[in-house]
Amino acid sequence: MNANKTVIVTGASSGIGLAIAEAYLKRGYNVVGNARTMDRLQAAAQQLGNPANFLPVAGDIALPATAAALFEQAIAAFGKVDILVNNAGIFLPNAIGDYTEADVNTIVSTNLMGFFYPSQQAARHMSANGDGHIVTISASIALQPTAKVPAILPIMIKGGLNSATRGLAIELASSNVRVNAVAPGIIQTPMHGTDEGTVGFLNGLSPAGKMGRTQDIVDTVLHLTDSKFTSGTVIAVDGDSITDIAVAYLQGVYRGDAATLATLFDPHAQVYGEINGLPYHKTIAAYLEGVASRQSPLQLGEPYRMQILAIDSIGNVATVKLHSPMLGLNYQLFLTLRLLEGKWSIVNKTFSHIQGC
Numbered sequence: 001m002n003a004n005k006t007v008i009v010t011g012a013s014s015g016i017g018l019a020i021a022e023a024y025l026k027r028g029y030n031v032v033g034n035a036r037t038m039d040r041l042q043a044a045a046q047q048l049g050n051p052a053n054f055l056p057v058a059g060d061i062a063l064p065a066t067a068a069a070l071f072e073q074a075i076a077a078f079g080k081v082d083i084l085v086n087n088a089g090i091f092l093p094n095a096i097g098d099y100t101e102a103d104v105n106t107i108v109s110t111n112l113m114g115f116f117y118p119s120q121q122a123a124r125h126m127s128a129n130g131d132g133h134i135v136t137i138s139a140s141i142a143l144q145p146t147a148k149v150p151a152i153l154p155i156m157i158k159g160g161l162n163s164a165t166r167g168l169a170i171e172l173a174s175s176n177v178r179v180n181a182v183a184p185g186i187i188q189t190p191m192h193g194t195d196e197g198t199v200g201f202l203n204g205l206s207p208a209g210k211m212g213r214t215q216d217i218v219d220t221v222l223h224l225t226d227s228k229f230t231s232g233t234v235i236a237v238d239g240d241s242i243t244d245i246a247v248a249y250l251q252g253v254y255r256g257d258a259a260t261l262a263t264l265f266d267p268h269a270q271v272y273g274e275i276n277g278l279p280y281h282k283t284i285a286a287y288l289e290g291v292a293s294r295q296s297p298l299q300l301g302e303p304y305r306m307q308i309l310a311i312d313s314i315g316n317v318a319t320v321k322l323h324s325p326m327l328g329l330n331y332q333l334f335l336t337l338r339l340l341e342g343k344w345s346i347v348n349k350t351f352s353h354i355q356g357c
């Protein structure tokens with residue numbers, strides 16, 4: 001599947017970038033991975049099983065020459081570039097009065113120029129091809145700052161990337177190039193180290209009481225990859241978002257990942273619906289057993305055509321309306337969610353199979 005497609009992932013030697021690179025390799029993409037040092041990229045390649053379709057290209061992403069080299073080498077090796085994931089980035093929290101000139105220069109270089117030059121290359125190349133997708137990993141702190149972590153430099157730059165995502169999506173829409181962003185909350189990666197005190201503090205900052213996993217970001221990047229009519233969107237993945245649950249649900253169903261789906265549902269949830277006029281009712285446990293034992297849409301080679309149609313919330317309850325065509329059926333469904341002790345979970349699923357829409 002997707003054997004001829006190529007993705008460039010910046011910051012691919014660690015954390016979120018490495019997980020994204022692995023996910024695309026599993027989907028059969030050629031992956032061009034960037035980081036500053038070849039040593040770390042080679043260690044990453046080894047971790048990935050040294051696949052022939054992983055091309056490491058070392059260089060500081062702040063430099064226009066690195067962006068040019070990434071595209072030149074990707075095109076020489078694989079013919080064209082379909083997706084750019086602007087992931088390389090650093091986090092420098094501090095009170096505004098304590099930032100140094102060096103801090104300003106470092107974060108502007110890596111996080112701002114490291115977005116601009118690769119995106120410029122991508123825009124030229126993908127516009128000429130009439131097809132492509134740019135996904136940027138920004139940060140949810142830019143959407144929702146917190147008094148507990150003063151960090152105006154990352155907020156300023158990542159907030160700028162969120163705005164640039166919307167602007168560039170409009171600019172490139174007529175060239176059939178989509179531009180989206182994923183804004184992670186706090187995700188457990190080498191960026192934060194393993195110091196117990198720091199980990200405990202960061203866990204406590206999340207509404208769910210724990211940091212997110214790199215897989216949470218991967219799911220959303222893949223959802224955007226598959227959502228062919230979505231552009232100019234910034235999706236927060238911060239454990240506090242109804243959208244997170246909806247995306248994780250759709251990806252979980254598509255992959256047949258019952259274990260992930262189980263984490264989204266309340267254990268007492270019920271599933272009601274009708275298929276071709278026949279009533280359907282299962283407990284969530286019985287439904288998940290069915291998901292685990294059937295062939296998933298991904299395994300069957302079905303295209304991902306799932307969509308979020310609407311999200312509505314009042315206080316601690318919400319509904320999500322989804323379109324989930326798969327396994328020969330055209331499902332329209334509602335998920336009902338409630339927020340309990342800082343965590344959203346699905347308490348009810350209702351669905352119908354609608355012919356011909």
Ligand SMILES: NC(=O)c1ccc[n+]([C@@H]2O[C@H](COP(=O)([O-])OP(=O)(O)OC[C@H]3O[C@@H](n4cnc5c(N)ncnc54)[C@H](OP(=O)(O)O)[C@@H]3O)[C@@H](O)[C@H]2O)c1
Pocket residue numbers: 010011012013014015016017034035036037040041059060061062087088089090091110114137138139140183184185186187188189190191192
């Ligand atoms: N983890 C979180 O909680 C979190 C939250 C919000 C947003 N994010 C964003 O997610 C992205 C990935 O973060 P992460 O947590 O996965 O970090 P990470 O584990 O520290 O990985 C960062 C990656 O970026 C590369 N990199 C750093 N500076 C670079 C440069 N100048 N040129 C090229 N590559 C460079 C690093 O490789 P080398 O060091 O070898 O160059 C590494 O591969 C970043 O943009 C970050 O801002 C993360």
